[in-house]
Amino acid sequence: MYFVAAYDVDERRVGKMLKIFRRYLTWVQNSVFEGELTEAQFAELKAEAEALMDPATDSVIFWNLQAQKYCDRETLGQERGTTGRML
Amino acid sequence: MKRPYYLFSNGRLCRNQNTLCLERATDARSPGAEVAGDRLPLSEIPHRINPESPTGGDGAPQGQSDPAEEPVATGAGRQRDEDAASQEESGAVSNSLTSDDGQPSGELTGESIPFPIESAESIYCFGEIDVNSKLVSFLSKHHVPLFFFDYYGNYTASLYPKEHLLSGRLTVEQVRHHTNQERRLRLARSFVEAALANIRRVLRYYASRLEEGTEGIEEAIRKIESIKKRAQEAEGPATLMGLEGQARRRYYRTWPTLLGGAGENFSFERRSRQPPSNPLNALISFGNSLCYSVALRQLYHTALDPTVSYLHEPGDRRFSLALDLAEVFKPLLVDRAIFRLVKTRQIQPDDFEERLGGVYLTESGRKTFVEHWDERLRQTIEHRRLERKISYERLVRLDAYRLTRHLCAPEDDPYEGFEMWW
Numbered sequence: 251m252y253f254v255a256a257y258d259v260d261e262r263r264v265g266k267m268l269k270i271f272r273r274y275l276t277w278v279q280n281s282v283f284e285g286e287l288t289e290a291q292f293a294e295l296k297a298e299a300e301a302l303m304d305p306a307t308d309s310v311i312f313w314n315l316q317a318q319k320y321c322d323r324e325t326l327g328q329e330r331g332t333t334g335r336m337l
Numbered sequence: 338m339k340r341p342y343y344l345f346s347n348g349r350l351c352r353n354q355n356t357l358c359l360e361r362a363t364d365a366r367s368p369g370a371e372v373a374g375d376r377l378p379l380s381e382i383p384h385r386i387n388p389e390s391p392t393g394g395d396g397a398p399q400g401q402s403d404p405a406e407e408p409v410a411t412g413a414g415r416q417r418d419e420d421a422a423s424q425e426e427s428g429a430v431s432n433s434l435t436s437d438d439g440q441p442s443g444e445l446t447g448e449s450i451p452f453p454i455e456s457a458e459s460i461y462c463f464g465e466i467d468v469n470s471k472l473v474s475f476l477s478k479h480h481v482p483l484f485f486f487d488y489y490g491n492y493t494a495s496l497y498p499k500e501h502l503l504s505g506r507l508t509v510e511q512v513r514h515h516t517n518q519e520r521r522l523r524l525a526r527s528f529v530e531a532a533l534a535n536i537r538r539v540l541r542y543y544a545s546r547l548e549e550g551t552e553g554i555e556e557a558i559r560k561i562e563s564i565k566k567r568a569q570e571a572e573g574p575a576t577l578m579g580l581e582g583q584a585r586r587r588y589y590r591t592w593p594t595l596l597g598g599a600g601e602n603f604s605f606e607r608r609s610r611q612p613p614s615n616p617l618n619a620l621i622s623f624g625n626s627l628c629y630s631v632a633l634r635q636l637y638h639t640a641l642d643p644t645v646s647y648l649h650e651p652g653d654r655r656f657s658l659a660l661d662l663a664e665v666f667k668p669l670l671v672d673r674a675i676f677r678l679v680k681t682r683q684i685q686p687d688d689f690e691e692r693l694g695g696v697y698l699t700e701s702g703r704k705t706f707v708e709h710w711d712e713r714l715r716q717t718i719e720h721r722r723l724e725r726k727i728s729y730e731r732l733v734r735l736d737a738y739r740l741t742r743h744l745c746a747p748e749d750d751p752y753e754g755f756e757m758w759w
Contacts, residue, residue: 269354269356276452
């Protein structure tokens, strides 16, 4: 499954959230990530994010695009993160 | 789905807390300590010695990538003494080529690219990559193997993480099958038969697309079939290897016909390696080393011991079971990739360069090859028995599982190497 994910969390937790997300997905912009996950990986990521966030104030959103081919990606200006597996 | 990452740029691979990062360096590259005549065969582990260091091989300050090579280099220490001597002679040659002090050729640019460890299945280093022991333990913890390729694209090392799927019972069975002549022959034969069947499939597949010259192909197919029959009566693994080599020679001779118009820029007299003498040989060598690494990283995820093999002699310092397994998949993965790339003219004669008496893919050529290779491994087919879609890469794992079942119960569930049916 191909995901785009974004989070908006309290300043104190931003760094920690970043570290969790970077393990599973590719960073594309500040607090925006994308990448391929299996169901198990997705469940793990959700569990870790949920344990860290405060549901009263923070928000994390996942868009499940099923497969990368269904998503047309267009960038204006700078491409800041590098997706792809050829580095 | 975990997938491999391919690093073509230079830099330092490092662990930043729990993140995997590539700190990019500038593009400058130098060949390193490799000199003519020092080509490493496909599966050997390197033992790089700095020719300028005062103490020779042992305990000399090594390049930073060396700690990474250590875990896998079982027995490299032994080799080191012998090679220190031969290196001293060749030292003069290598010095004239480059001032090689084992330091990174490029400067760090400060750009750091994090990439997700959880989705990395393995990492291929084609660029000049610095590695340290913190990274090695980190990768080992996540069971990510690392494969190194030198300046010319020769496969040089695997960093094989600590085994995590151990099974003493299976290892004992593996060895019992190896020491029993009859049982070993049974397995070796399966590998060869499957390899030949796949070669035949590839020939049939491309022959049907040819307008002329099909008679030559038909003849080759007949020849390969007769070799396959002889393989059923072969008396030992050495004979089998010989027969397999014969079939491959006959098979390679059909390549110019199979490649048709696109092949006119690619002549092919015979298979040569270490170093490959022409572009097609360079493609085969590069493809075969990738295939070997695929077999090895699939074996890593099974309880099989990759050093106990049946067709190849279980040698030192190489994972010979991966060689056995790769034999079955080379026609499907490597040869078809080469045909596709050459026929669609994605690989052109200017993707090669001549170096030190051999022909090698240039960096951009390697990139084209690897991109196509990666796509090919992800390609899926509808599996006949499992009745679901299986990727080409997964087929290798399934074959390893079949081998495991054979080893545990050779009568109930005999191993037959994977054979293409399409």
